[in-house]
Amino acid sequence: MCLEGGCGACVVNVSGIHPVTKDTKTWSVNSCLFPVFACHGLDIKTVEALGNKRDGYHPIQERLAHMNGSQCGYCSPGMVMTMYSLLESKQGAVSMEEVENELGGNICRCTGYRPILDAFKSLASVSEKELPDIEELKICPKTNTACSAKCPAAASLIEPECPVHIVANDDREWHKVFAVEEIFSIFSKIGTKPYMLVGGNTAHGVYRRSEALKVFIDISSVEELRNFFLRTGELIVGANVTLTEFIEILNRTANNRPNFRYCREMARHVRQIANPAVRNAGTIAGNLCIKNQYPEFPSDLHVLLEAAGAELSVAESLIKSQEKTAQEFAQMDLSKKLLRVISLPLINSFNTTFRSYRVAPRAQNARAYVNAAFLLQLERDKATVKMARLCFGGINPQFTRASRTEKLLVGKQLFNNSTIQQAISTLTSELQPDWIMPDAPAEYRKGVAISFFYRFLLRVASDNNVATVNVRFRSGATMLQRPLSSGQQNYDTNKKNWPVTKYVPKLEGLAQASGEAKYSNDFPPFPGELYAAFVVATQPNATIGKIDPTEALKLTGTVAFYSAKDIPGTNNFMSDGMNFFFPDVEEIFCSGRVLFHGQPVGVIVAEQLEQAVRAAKLVKIIYERTSDEPIRPTIKAVLMHQTKDRIVDQPISSRAGPQAKVQMAQKLQGTLEMGGQYHYTLEPQTCVCVPVEDGMDIYEATQWVDLSQVAIAAALKVPENSLNFTVRRVGGGFGAKLTRASQIACACALAAHLSRRPVRFVMTIEANMSSIGKRYSCISNYQVEVDAKGTILKLTNNFMQDYGSNLNENVVDDAKVVFGLSYNSSSWKVEGKAVLTDSPSNTWMRAPGSTEGISMVETIMEHIAWVTGVDPMQVRMANMRAGSKLLTLMPRFRKDIEFDRRRKAVDDFNAKNRWRKRGIAMIPMQYPLVHVGALHAQVSVYAKDGTVSISHGGIEVGQGINTKAAQVAAFTLGIPLEKIAIKPTTSMTSPNAVMTGASMTSEVVCFAIIKACEILNARVKPVRDELKTAPWEKITQTCYTRDIDLSVLYQYKKADLKPYSIWGLSCAEIEVDVLTGSVQLTRVDILEDTGESMSPGIDVGQIEGAFVMGIGYWLTESLVYDMSTGVLLTNRTWTYKPPGAQDIPVDFRIRLIQTGDNPFGVLRSKATGEPAMTMSIVVLFALRYALRSAQKDAGRPDEWIALGSASTPDQIFLKACNTYDQYKLN
Template sequence: MNQDFSPDRAACGFARDIPLVLDAGEAAALRAGARVGISAAHESAHLHVAGAAPYVDDVPEAAGTLHAALAPSPVASGVLRSIDRAALLAMPGVVAVLTAADIPGANDCGPVIHDDPILADGTLRYRGQPVALIVATARDLARLAAARIGPCLDIEPATPVLTAREAYARGDALLPPASLIRESAPGALTAALAAAPHRLGGQFSLGGQEQFYLEGQIAYALPTENQGLRVLCSTQHPSEMQHLIAHALGWRSHQVLVECRRMGGGFGGKESQSGLFACCASIAAARLGRPVKLRLDRDDDFIMTGRRHPFEYDYDVAFDDDGRITGIEATLIANGGHSADLSGAVMTRALCHLDNAYYLPEVAINGFVARTNTQSNTAFRGFGGPQGALLIEIVMDRIARHLGRDPLAVRRANFYGVASRNVTPYRQTIEDNVVAALVDELVAQADYQGRVAAVAAFNRSNSVLKKGIALTPVKFGISFNVPHLNQAGALVHVYADGSVLVNHGGTEMGQGLNTKVAQVVADALGIGFAAVRCSATDTSKIANTSATAASTGADLNGMAARDAAMTIRNRLADFAAARHGGEAADVQFANDVVRVSGIALAFATLVRQAYEARVQLWSDGFYATPKVHWNPKGLHGRPFYYFAYGAAASEVIIDTLTGEVSLLRADILHDAGRSLNPAIDIGQIEGGFIQSMGWLTTEELVWHATDGRLLTHAPSTYKIPTANDCPAALHTRLFDNPNTEPTIHRSKAVGEPPMLLAFSVLLAIRDAIAATGGPGADPDLRAPATPEAVLDAIASLDAIRP
């Protein structure tokens, strides 16, 4: 039973009178001194709800601040011959007009391959590409001048390539094609496909997704002494911003300090693509010797930045009478946009997640990243994993309908095993598989079988409204694809009054990372949450950080912060034992009290004593994820430290006359290991589920078929989910499953894996559409399943009806 554990509110770090709701187990753990596994409120929650949490644009502007805007290309492909800078400089308030020729260092912001110019260098690659940086005395004046750049441009237009299929047919790739192949013997896949009792082939189309962070892209660059810059930036990767800025200016990294206190959302869109805006603000500030702020409005953010990669699929699958797959060949075609960005790693993760929770004995998966004249697509929550895993779920559904079997039975027949059938296509042995047990628990929790019968009964008696239900599993690998990125550092300072300041290399974007890290440090030192504060992420404190991405934020930074905190705790234990007697190993830290040789000292008292005895009360910490390794050429190894599991059952209703879809109920059971903070983890799970549901149902991106204009570039034309799209019945529980690997307190990541849970919504929609046809009906439904797509899928069944 949940209870309000008000007496310990202050110990839990609430600056205001906000109740803490804990279940009985959490309350007992808190009384015993635990600070992890507790549903502590987000450390900035009281600031968020009061509108008092400062973001980059809330920082008071320094005297002399100028404002910048980026002037976009009016064509999707062509050659830029010249820009009439004099006409732009004559516009009100304009101070400077900078072009590619004014960049003192590298005109590049590509995170991996140097193929992404900061400002167009003569070749125009997509409609909206920045061709010039306008700096003015006011933001509106800079934007006005940027909007009027069209007549100032001399352009020779060319015909753009706008779809991945067209680029694939032309063989126009941003990267060399990749293939992940595993066969029991040469030619085994071909033989399996030829000899199978059943075989299905087809194509599937999956759209992209806009990150739609509430705080748009922004950077504020302030010159400092001796040719230096302090850059406030909304970014998931401060170190990369530091390096890109230094390269663009021809400087060394130590001349650039990048700081990020918090972001108003990121979702991957601020991992690499914040670089363009950080570089532009910095180039202008360094050239003019004045502070420069660059903040995009929503429309410009849409037309200048990339998003989740749309995918096209071709597949051929062989299976037996039970629906068990004997072989599969698939080609994944990603629309990379005009530059590589992070597309190589996104495709690799897609290839490594096509299996999802299923054993594939003979497999060949080919990946092609298409070059198109559109925005360069980039990281998005899941980072290719959802695009890879969705295909196998579509295949499972088609197999079940072909055989006339329960889709869940087909899925169970293909689940990875525990002692056998447990090697992935990329040759990692699965050592922590709980998917079957988790699914069994959810089936009982959601009354899945009873509701399948109820849905069938409803459909028999309703001709216009149809219901559908589906249950899909999740297996998601946790770690960066690139092994060297799996590292983190932290600094912990204990002040003489017993308060603690933590700085780590992760960034806070609303996901609760700082809250979890503070909990870890509080637990390590045996003190209350109120005594611990996390400072802004700062490249002058923690160097060479990895992006806060790949769901590794708490795994990496929590371990690094704990390492630093335990070093200080051990020093304090040694000091306490030396001063008061006993053994350091017997000194206890809990509930702000240190117990040594029968003496109880307040933590702050011991700290003061240690300070006066000249004991070092600060420490750095470091963590590198063990075991991960990867062969990027052969596409095999152990790319993931562990797997997170989950499952969701969703029930929908569709109107066959309008194509409208409503999600009636969703039941989620998700594996967060031994959760550091159950409330935050459940919030992340439900948020990821709804965000993914939006991707698969309403968030449709549309480009003009000939000129490359993005037509869905604002909330008026691009529909993200709202509170009204959430089901009235949303039941979310955490699966009891401590991590088998020694992660931070045996927890598991919850950032990206929940994105796969909403597959159940799309498959439930397929189920409802199939109910409009006869036995074995297999609708041709694309994603997102907008009303138009639903009606098209119903029509596809009508077309084959006798």
């Protein structure tokens, strides 16, 4: 998906002979980064090698599927191979902690990680006793008997130590070498050709490799560079040792040698670099060479080695070398030089402390905002500084050592406030951060660097048992430590209705976990197939004068370029027949004025994907600009430039009714800012179009077949019945593939239509993020008057939402409806406006409008509680509509989760800790569920064996729609679940189908299937009555002989189902590191009304996944634009950070309310896809609770703390209001 080692979807297992030990080793790598030529001599296993339907599944695959750890399934093969590699590398003996740490490089956008972690932790050798033993891993998946070790190896692991030299058609060379002599021999032969030493090739995930490179030298098997040994006073480590090996070497040395104990701290830090698959391939030298080539890179190793006083041996030839410090190495010319070894010195542990720190956007797999490493030695009096090294990264490209502060400390009595304040003053003058977007602000990076230094001093004081340290300050000596996570899921089941209400693993789980599940891009190449890539505009507000593809078409493999002028029909990827939803035309290709940076102007097709991507960049666009109109990619930019014509009134608003007059009303006002959010589907926007005899076969990753079908037909001027759509599944949707997929499909179909060849279009992550819309950002301004009890007397809320470049997909109205739904809003006035910005047209994303609506109103409730001093839940109950179910649920939930006891414990903790704070909050939720459109379901029974096939108009995007469909069919027909099979969605069996979205589709599909099955039951009833106890197969055979139609097509209509409300409550408890702004969700409780859940395992997964997506929205995911160009700067996994496996709640508890009292639901159930997303703002309220305590301790007045999304560590740190004069020991 990302092609940079940032998502984990492509992880594979590698086995090979270690060049030093000659033992067979196994490890995981990102296949997107690992060069094919580097596989020489290695055994590569993909998920298909583990198990499959024909030969049997591997226990890892079975466990993941059984525990519902796979939803859309796109991440599942990578997850399985990560776990497999861990178990293989440890001979099956792994701890639960190792399992949780190992998933640092694997992103899952669907599940919320909890079921994946539970599945894999159940395979740990120290997991719970009631779980199956680890010996299961030795069962052969083919025979289901004990492994006999007789299967032939997939490839030989005996690597012949002879050099390899390959010359490609374009004169690029690949060398594999086994000795240092061979490296220098190649250096002497290649002259001035640009070259690259290849260790793990992981640097490509940070900085894209130059296309000018001509020579690649694989040095991974050079024994000298992979060795390590101890000699007098030094630990010598080969420079090409991988980071994973380096961690093991450091720990082993620290355990055995007292004067190398500091290596344990270094190992702990190295474990935080990148992710396991990257650390398995990436090397010490590779990391340091990135710092050399890109001085702005905040290399953790550079800082660690500089602080430890390491020496780096750099060879210029076989007989000449130089010894350099890490800082000197970073400034060297490395042309035809080789970093051979790293020498780590012996450091007398007596009176010496070495510590290192880093802070990043999320817990794992994120580069540091700032990192630091400190070494300090005291005299024998354990108070006077003898020596100090203070090293920092992430400040500016030239700065590493705080030398003036180091000198100031030497000879000083350390443990007094005067020395500390002098040192901080000097350090403050030395730290001069730059600020290059999208990095965190300079103010934050400087502040957290100084906090690291203060934290280190607290640690030194602790190590030396300094009794004068204020007990409230002591927790500041350590970073947040995450314990092992856990989860609880509580729900009921009704055996009378099984398989409905039963926990049923997702039907496709095993296929997804084994790699057998096929997505749109998994079809083998069709004969003559071409690859497509967008050509994009880069100058918003300019007009396209001319497009010149001449240079692009000269590139080898490039076939054609198509633009707006080549479209036979309508240049619009939104349906003309759906004007209620989509009033604006959205061009497939820009034909005039450029609306945003990254807007597609055409498509290049080529023989290979790389050729198409490269050629797209060579197309020249000549712009005409008539004014210097500023670029406004955000709402704030529109407001700053006072561009009032960009702010559009929406037709519906709520007006205040009569308002009571109260003389002593309290007034408050505030602002809530909510940023955008990228859908981050693991499957990119994808479409494959194949011209066929009756038109075109289209395999699209879409949530809305009908929209794409209508748009393509209009664009190509062909009948709709000539377009044959097939969608088996989609690798994550969340709204990304509702309307936006239509643009990719139109471009792909146009290219196939004009070239008369199959075309495959798979967008890169940069293209996805830059050219495709996201969640609507929103700014809310509110004014409220309340009485002493918090009852609202008057409320005005004016909010604006960023629609991007057009007004399609209205969400303002959704936000308005939800805003006042739970409360007595008769005295409220709510107005929403749409803002047009110079950015891609934004689009629906999980709980669109409702997320903003609930967030706005609940923020106001919190603000009222702060102003009045009334308990926040009492404020809500005082304003709740009479008869609301929440009036009953709130007190019960509060008691069940022991909210009051926990809040007191939080307050006690905060009173005892200055630099660590906790917060807790609780909110209610009422979510409206409505049904729209029409949709078909076809149920067909095969007479001979009684099996049943179902095809429906919904799209399986990971929400478990097919599983629920099979459950209700089996229940209604009264047959085993195993008899049911779900077939792909096609435009033939499900024409004119409404979108899959808005949480409703599983319900309406199940409704249509039930109706179809009821019709079948009516047809079959006479035969059933006659044959009485005969098996189902006998009944269907008899029906066949009597010409009874065993296939039914039923169309659901929106009038078939009535709207209803979904109720919920959530509570979050959080811990904040005040010195860095990092947070940890210690516990989350969610209570959600699911009616009588049709499939509780599926519903729990939807709730957990939605809530964790919300955690990302509020805490980690930030879209940053260059305001002068409109470029999205956070457009890849390196810069955009959804939550990882260690960002979820440590204790995650879900309880379903299954009252069975939903007469409007299908089989008394309720939807679950989106509501929990709206409750995730509770994490922000818990954060505010913690920050109030921090600000109080900082001496700040008790003022309302405005928080929004994304509240990343830099925002949190600055809200804590730390001042350097507070950094004291007592």
